[in-house]
Amino acid sequence: AQSVTQLDSQVPVFEEAPVELRCNYSSSVSVYLFWYVQYPNQGLQLLLKYLSGSTLVKGINGFEAEFNKSQTSFHLRKPSVHISDTAEYFCAVSPLGNQFYFGTGTSLTVIP
Amino acid sequence: GAVVSQHPSRVICKSGTSVKIECRSLDFQATTMFWYRQFPKQSLMLMATSNEGSKATYEQGVEKDKFLINHASLTLSTLTVTSAHPEDSSFYICSAKIRGTRSYNEQFFGPGTRLTVL
Numbered sequence: 001a002q003s004v005t006q007l008d009s010q011v012p013v014f015e016e017a018p019v020e021l022r023c024n025y026s027s028s029v030s031v032y033l034f035w036y037v038q039y040p041n042q043g044l045q046l047l048l049k050y051l052s053g054s055t056l057v058k059g060i061n062g063f064e065a066e067f068n069k070s071q072t073s074f075h076l077r078k079p080s081v082h083i084s085d086t087a088e089y090f091c092a093v094s095p096l097g098n099q100f101y102f103g104t105g106t107s108l109t110v111i112p
Numbered sequence: 113g114a115v116v117s118q119h120p121s122r123v124i125c126k127s128g129t130s131v132k133i134e135c136r137s138l139d140f141q142a143t144t145m146f147w148y149r150q151f152p153k154q155s156l157m158l159m160a161t162s163n164e165g166s167k168a169t170y171e172q173g174v175e176k177d178k179f180l181i182n183h184a185s186l187t188l189s190t191l192t193v194t195s196a197h198p199e200d201s202s203f204y205i206c207s208a209k210i211r212g213t214r215s216y217n218e219q220f221f222g223p224g225t226r227l228t229v230l
Contacts, residue, residue, distance in 0.1 A: 036221075041203075041224070041226065042223055042224065043116075043118075043205055043221040043222050043223040043224045044156075044205070044207075044221040045221075090155060090156070094219075099146060099158055099161060100146070100156075100158070100207075100219060101158075102155045102156045102157075103155060104154065104155045105153075105154070105155050107153075
């Protein structure tokens with residue numbers, strides 16, 4: 001069975017400050033890892049994904065994430081946030097070739 | 113990139129009526145489409161997996177007779193909410209898995225459909 005835990009439901013941060021959104025997972029099989037962003041009343045947009053190879057993954061909009069197998073984590077980071085980064089962020093895992101399992105989401109609010 | 117559309121984007125209906133939501137892959141063939149449901153301020157919950165030409169596989173707790181899924185072609189899947197009630201009000205999102213191996217195991221999400229049942 002797979003599960004995804006996003007430890008922070010809400011993260012307020014000042015504009016131009018760094019941010020880290022935490023994600024931990026558990027799985028009995030190998031998984032692919034993803035981060036998605038959702039703006040109000042919209043679908044999901046892929047930020048980045050880890051399939052294999054380098055554990056540091058760079059995505060769109062200046063985001064990056066690091067896969068840590070020993071800690072079963074896939075935390076999302078950005079060194080300097082903008083107002084436009086205010087959104088809901090979802091971490092997801094996908095067992096090889098199968099469906100996605102999503103975390104409960106983290107609401108990022110960037111304060112001017 | 114691959115684009116998935118949903119129609120309608122927003123629908124309001126009376127209790128007891130049925131509503132059909134379409135999910136289309138616009139520039140690729142999707143062997144598998146997924147339907148998710150999202151309540152306000154909550155995560156996406158997988159409802160069912162839809163494979164072209166075969167019956168959908170429903171997740172535990174999802175009523176297959178209430179949420180009818182048809183995947184008639186490699187680019188279209190439909191979700192029909194039958195005899196909708198206010199508790200069915202939600203944001204429904206579909207995703208499509210691309211055929212072939214180029215984007216293996218990646219899903220492309222539609223923009224979602226907001227259903228409000230009065």
